[in-house]
Amino acid sequence: MKSTKKLTKHLRPLLLSTLLLGGAVHAEVRPLDRVVAIVDNDVIMQSQLDQRLHEVEQTISKRGAQLPPREQLNAQVMERLILENIQLQMGERAGIRIGDEELSQAMSTIAQRNGLTLEQFKAALARDGLSFDDAREQVRREMIISRVRQRVVADRIQISDHEVQNFLASDLGKLQLSEEFRLANITIPLPDGASPEKIQAAERDVLEIYRQLRAGTDFAQLAIARSAGETALEGGEIGWRKAAQLPPPFDGLVSRLSVGGVTEPVRTPGGYIIIKLLEKRGGSAHQVRDEVHVRHILIKPSEIRSEAEVRALVERIYERIQNGEDFAELAKSFSEDPGSALNGGDLNWIDPNALVPEFREMMANTPAGQLSRPFKTPFGWHVLEVLGRRATDSSTQIREQQALNMLRNRKYDEELQSWLRQIRDEAYVETKL
Incomplete structure (x- = not known):
């Protein structure tokens, strides 16, 4: 569905068509889109109303419900468009934008939720007489409205x-x-x-x-x-x-x-x-969950430290712990995880589901009281130690x-x-x- 446009943008083509018709009275007269509502600084066009009516009729028919009288349906759809338009203008004033990449991801998610590929989703819309571009525009509008509501309400x-x-x-x-x-x-x-x-x-x-x-x-x-x-x-x-x-x-x-x-x-x-x-x-x-008490040391690659140098450093730290040096002191000296370094690398009791897969898998394969081999996650290179495991009754939380x-x-x-x-x-x- 085409987005609403400023009233002045519609006056120019109307004036232009009047001039053209005035100079060519025998030219074919084609129906023009027209304004059906003015909403603050914006307008709703007949084409928008017709498109939304078509979409609503398709939805009602799919449910097997009987369509209400056209006049009642027309009034309901118009009221919905007015409310949407007001919120979209608020979103525009607030600088809310939905980028193409984010919108494409949203369309893919909608298709997946319906068990369809993106191409199958486009075909299904076409069978209902709806274009993918119109559906994409409607989703963009809904995303903007949702963010307006989150901010304000x-x-x-x-x-x-x-x-x-x-x-x-x-x-x-x-x-x-x-x-x-x-x-x-x-x-x-x-x-x-x-x-x-x-x-x-x-x-x-x-x-x-x-x-x-x-x-x-x-x-x-x-x-x-x-x-x-x-x-x-x-x-x-x-x-x-x-x-x-x-x-x-x-x-x-x-x-x-x-x-x-x-x-x-x-x-x-x-x-x-x-x-x-x-x-x-x-x-x-589900009121009982597994938790793991774990501590780790994280070393990150940087502009002055290559991936190979990071791995070599983690290997040396691992060997020093194996040789009896204190894990907590080494974490305070070397770890680049600001949330745990000052605590000796201690992450306390943590739900494994809150961790990235690579860390979670290594933690699961490391017995309590033992040290893991150095391993890589999207954050960098780690070495971890599992201090304990427990099943926690989290009913209260x-x-x-x-x-x-x-x-x-x-x-x-x-x-x-x-x-x-x-x-x-x-x-x-x-x-x-």
Whole structure:
């Protein structure tokens, strides 16, 4: 999909075409792209809207869902494009850029996640009537938007140790390793300070949606047509969540739902929400991990020290340790690992998975209490000594990290929705449909 362009860039070709037509009245008249919305200092073109509508229709059809009326779908897609445009302008002002190499890597990753080579991915897009260049541009936009959100939204979220401990002591915290839920939602928004008439209108809308759901209407279809949530065009699906990641009262409601069930409409500060449970799964953290107590000496090649000289030096250090010299003193004198040299090369107890493969493999093959032969990693040449091995019950650390992640995700979701409403309200938007 073509990126949005400045309004002045579209005026020149329009003026030029007017002059040409004025001098050649019998020339063939071709339809021109047109502006369908002005968003702050940028525009959205009809071609962009048409392209995104096509992509959304393809996605909905693949899921086997029924397309909503064109007018409703058009409004939903336009609103999504407006929000994207606002965030892209913020990214441009912040100097956020996605280079070609990084973008190519992202496209390759997407292909791999779908079990395809890059060429197969291009062919699959073509079969759906989508060009690879358009898909690549959309991914670039999404990457920029993601970074804008990380800078603005994620940076606002602070979680204290006190909050983590309180969460772990709560009933939800104690159950945080239990079940996980795949959810979808339908949101009927309410602006801050909504009038009684608007509140009543929103209540009527959500009750009608709930009635249709109870009568068997497809949830995804209603989400696409009626929801104001950010994931409306994905059928309202918000992915996997633990109960603890959901704001009250949804944390308790979802836990009591059966798969396929929906909650009754719930009034929240942002509007009315209905949640559907699509799937659930049990989960428990692996709480015991192997750790190794290891120390090492690192020598790095440099402009004044060749690879051969580095290896020769490490060999001499190895021989000196073998001859009885103190490992820690030699590490303090020679090691070029600033994080461990002053501690005699000691890395303390460490998870092998945190180390590069070459170091991890040599460490695994060295018995406790013994010295390794000199070996090479991407950092340089090493000699290591394994001081001990243990299996550590890391339940406390895992629980605390999971609690931290859940609290952060919960605050992020709430902050994101509030921030999106804020930037939409503050933006100048003029639609021309």
